[in-house]
Amino acid sequence: MTTTLPAWHALRAHAETMRHTHMRDWFDGPHGPARAERFTAEACGLTLDYAKNRITDETLQRLLELAAQARVGERRDAMFAGEPVNTTEGRAALHVALRAYPEDGYRALGVPVGEDVAAVLGQMERFADAVRSGEWTGFDGRAITDVVNIGIGGSDLGPRMVCRALASAVSAGSAGPRLHFVANVDGSDLARTLAPLDAATTLVIVCSKTFTTLETMANAGTARDWFVQQGASRADLARHFVAVSTNRDAVAAFGIDPANMFPFWDWVGGRFSLWSAVGLSIAVAVGFARFRELLDGARAMDLHFASAPAARNLPMLLGLLDVWYRSFLGAGSRCVAPYCEPLELLPAFLQQLEMESNGKSVRLDGGSIQADSAPVVWGTTGTNGQHAYFQMMHQGSQLVPVDFIATLEPVSDLPGHHTKLLANCFAQGEALLRGRTAQEVRSEGVSDDALVPHLVFEGNRPSNTLLLQRLDPWHLGALLALAEHRTFVQGALWQINSFDQWGVELGKKLAAPIQRELEGTAAAAPHDASTAALIRRAQAAQSAQRAAA
Numbered sequence: 001m002t003t004t005l006p007a008w009h010a011l012r013a014h015a016e017t018m019r020h021t022h023m024r025d026w027f028d029g030p031h032g033p034a035r036a037e038r039f040t041a042e043a044c045g046l047t048l049d050y051a052k053n054r055i056t057d058e059t060l061q062r063l064l065e066l067a068a069q070a071r072v073g074e075r076r077d078a079m080f081a082g083e084p085v086n087t088t089e090g091r092a093a094l095h096v097a098l099r100a101y102p103e104d105g106y107r108a109l110g111v112p113v114g115e116d117v118a119a120v121l122g123q124m125e126r127f128a129d130a131v132r133s134g135e136w137t138g139f140d141g142r143a144i145t146d147v148v149n150i151g152i153g154g155s156d157l158g159p160r161m162v163c164r165a166l167a168s169a170v171s172a173g174s175a176g177p178r179l180h181f182v183a184n185v186d187g188s189d190l191a192r193t194l195a196p197l198d199a200a201t202t203l204v205i206v207c208s209k210t211f212t213t214l215e216t217m218a219n220a221g222t223a224r225d226w227f228v229q230q231g232a233s234r235a236d237l238a239r240h241f242v243a244v245s246t247n248r249d250a251v252a253a254f255g256i257d258p259a260n261m262f263p264f265w266d267w268v269g270g271r272f273s274l275w276s277a278v279g280l281s282i283a284v285a286v287g288f289a290r291f292r293e294l295l296d297g298a299r300a301m302d303l304h305f306a307s308a309p310a311a312r313n314l315p316m317l318l319g320l321l322d323v324w325y326r327s328f329l330g331a332g333s334r335c336v337a338p339y340c341e342p343l344e345l346l347p348a349f350l351q352q353l354e355m356e357s358n359g360k361s362v363r364l365d366g367g368s369i370q371a372d373s374a375p376v377v378w379g380t381t382g383t384n385g386q387h388a389y390f391q392m393m394h395q396g397s398q399l400v401p402v403d404f405i406a407t408l409e410p411v412s413d414l415p416g417h418h419t420k421l422l423a424n425c426f427a428q429g430e431a432l433l434r435g436r437t438a439q440e441v442r443s444e445g446v447s448d449d450a451l452v453p454h455l456v457f458e459g460n461r462p463s464n465t466l467l468l469q470r471l472d473p474w475h476l477g478a479l480l481a482l483a484e485h486r487t488f489v490q491g492a493l494w495q496i497n498s499f500d501q502w503g504v505e506l507g508k509k510l511a512a513p514i515q516r517e518l519e520g521t522a523a524a525a526p527h528d529a530s531t532a533a534l535i536r537r538a539q540a541a542q543s544a545q546r547a548a549a
């Protein structure tokens, strides 16, 4: 187990000595000028400056030893080889095959997958072209103007985030239909989305790996009723519903023609699935050629992850730093701050990716991991966060490592904005690193001794800065594959299965009988006193609403 490895013990001892060091001293010391170059790595059009971390050459060396002793490289190779790395479900985790070329020769549990992947990509291309060109029409013969993706979790967050990220990168002339995303079973989500739409020019993608997810099936059923209320016949629905799923029978049972189903496979985890048919909404929104560029950027990162030496391997370095902060320096969360408005949904996507993958306390062998795993991932775009919670990161009592993400080329062509954006991004990293001493406060003219401690910034607060050349599908693909592989490295270091999610099951199971009680179709079941009281309150409110109606 990882925590008994010699490198783990060495890092524990090393972390103690590092608690009393300040990054400012390293930058001001003799090796300071070389530090930025020493701790910068580049791949696939991405530059990672990780010099503002609480690490020295020795730290990095010991972390790399940990990676070697935990056999992260071997686990990566097993994932790429399509071995059953998702041990509790006996499945491969082969999302890398989704962005590969058939000749790359990927196999899931020994079975070649390249031809199946290529066939579905072809199906997606034909569909996306037909919808975007107006060849695919609604029930009154008009072209599709609006596409609603109904899905949740991995069947929503990835495509929603990518469509948002690339919306402004798609030139107006090549714009496809408007994309909408509905996830929540709260009816206000679907109602608000459908209200302004014309059913005759609206198409629904029901996106669900299992095709049993409560939220998605409830929303899909209500959407189907809405089409009928809006004048569509049952036969018309074939022109307005397509499905993305691994569950052909359930798709057919719902009433969607299997010819309008886009399949994927059990070796694709939900949170790793945007590259599969789950990305159909992306292909429709930006065009299939752009979708392929997204896959190509991800493929470039896959090749980098598979072959670059650990010391220059971006996913490896980031995963090691994550474990350093979480398991050795006690950081309970990590802030993701994209200084790039189109990446506003990236933190939400990363929350599922990292916290559903590694939010576990049990090792692959069933034992306790005996270390802190998956930190809380959170954040919003800069500069907005600066005016909200950055105060806590600068002067609060917690250690919160930050990932700053920015593009070198502007996304918007409004003059002057990008310079201000970058200046703020870089300044925040510098302020977190350097802080401000009492002496500096006084030298700036503050003589009120009572005020000085309030103006002191401790500094020594770590950050990574990740620069993309530009926000286009290719670089976005590389960025997202980097995030996936970083998550994998974290999991490999903690020796957990990053590809299952048993923790979401219990709540789902308990919801069904409570729903029946609220609907009045089942008698009260035994609950704890708190839950029972909540159910009674909801029932009372429902009775009052019925009486008032």
Ligand code: F6P
Residues within 6 Å of the ligand: 152, 153, 154, 155, 207, 208, 209, 210, 211, 212, 213, 216, 270, 271, 356, 501, 504
């Ligand atoms: O409940 C969690 C989860 O299973 C996620 O892992 C998944 O991405 C999401 O629900 C949606 O699942 P599906 O695509 O099967 O509807």
